[in-house]
Amino acid sequence: MGRIFITGVGSGIGLALAQEALETGMEVHAVGREAPEILRQQASFFFAGCDLSKTNSIAEILIPFLQDKSFDTAILNAGMLGEIKLLSQSSLEELKAVMELNLWANKVLIDLLAAHTYTTQIVGISSGAAVNGSKGWGAYSLSKAALNMLLKVYAKELPHIHFTALAPGVIRTPMVEKILTQVDEIEFPSAARLKNGPIRTPKEAAKLLLETFPKLLDYESGSFLDVRTMD
Numbered sequence: 001m002g003r004i005f006i007t008g009v010g011s012g013i014g015l016a017l018a019q020e021a022l023e024t025g026m027e028v029h030a031v032g033r034e035a036p037e038i039l040r041q042q043a044s045f046f047f048a049g050c051d052l053s054k055t056n057s058i059a060e061i062l063i064p065f066l067q068d069k070s071f072d073t074a075i076l077n078a079g080m081l082g083e084i085k086l087l088s089q090s091s092l093e094e095l096k097a098v099m100e101l102n103l104w105a106n107k108v109l110i111d112l113l114a115a116h117t118y119t120t121q122i123v124g125i126s127s128g129a130a131v132n133g134s135k136g137w138g139a140y141s142l143s144k145a146a147l148n149m150l151l152k153v154y155a156k157e158l159p160h161i162h163f164t165a166l167a168p169g170v171i172r173t174p175m176v177e178k179i180l181t182q183v184d185e186i187e188f189p190s191a192a193r194l195k196n197g198p199i200r201t202p203k204e205a206a207k208l209l210l211e212t213f214p215k216l217l218d219y220e221s222g223s224f225l226d227v228r229t230m231d
Contacts, residue, residue, distance in 0.1 A: 002021075004074070005029045005066075006074075007078040008052075009035075009077075011173065011174055012174055013125070020206040020207055021206075022042050026044070033050075050062060055100060055104050071117055072120050073120065073213050077125045078105065079101060080098055082098040082139035083139070084183045090139055095142065098142075099142070099146065114161065120161070123166050125166060126144050126165040127144045130147070132190075134189075136191075148224045152223075155220075164223055166225050169198070171202055172201055176194070
């Protein structure tokens with residue numbers, strides 16, 4: 001039985017990944033603000049409640065949960081979109097809030113995994129927004145670009161762990177639903193492109209991602225990859 005660590009299991013791709021992993025016989029150790037009701041009674045599901053945006057409290061909560069465990073794969077999935085608006089109209093406080101969860105929480109998690117667990121592979125859920133630089137996506141794009149570099153640097157500093165920044169494609173999550181229903185397509189054309197492109201369900205995406213994670217080990221540690229362009 002494999003063992004996987006996943007953050008952000010409350011909804012969307014994190015929840016779908018946890019469900020799919022459990023269905024395939026894996027043991028799932030998960031972190032989120034609250035354990036989803038659908039997973040609580042699963043014998044192979046282990047959960048630690050933690051608000052990852054409060055980075056100063058992560059270590060105290062998670063060290064007992066992680067101590068001396070072995071993980072085939074750790075998925076750093078928890079994240080936030082922030083508001084789609086012009087960067088010039090985004091306050092530093094808004095930008096810092098996105099960076100705190102999308103970047104610095106993952107820095108803390110990587111340090112904990114490296115110090116207290118035996119982890120073979122760490123995958124950070126990134127985005128095409130990390131390289132596209134689309135109008136309105138400033139906070140999210142900055143945070144995901146920084147996440148890509150964070151993982152690239154750790155690949156050099158922690159060579160015993162394989163790192164990948166992975167863009168999972170467009171998935172019908174609460175984050176994407178917000179873009180599809182609330183963002184002005186005229187002012188922000190990227191929203192229209194997203195709406196008119198292929199969108200996977202969380203279950204479809206989770207199945208693809210679980211099949212993809214082992215394949216990432218064939219690529220250089222620290223790489224940024226996109227499931228839509230992988231062979």
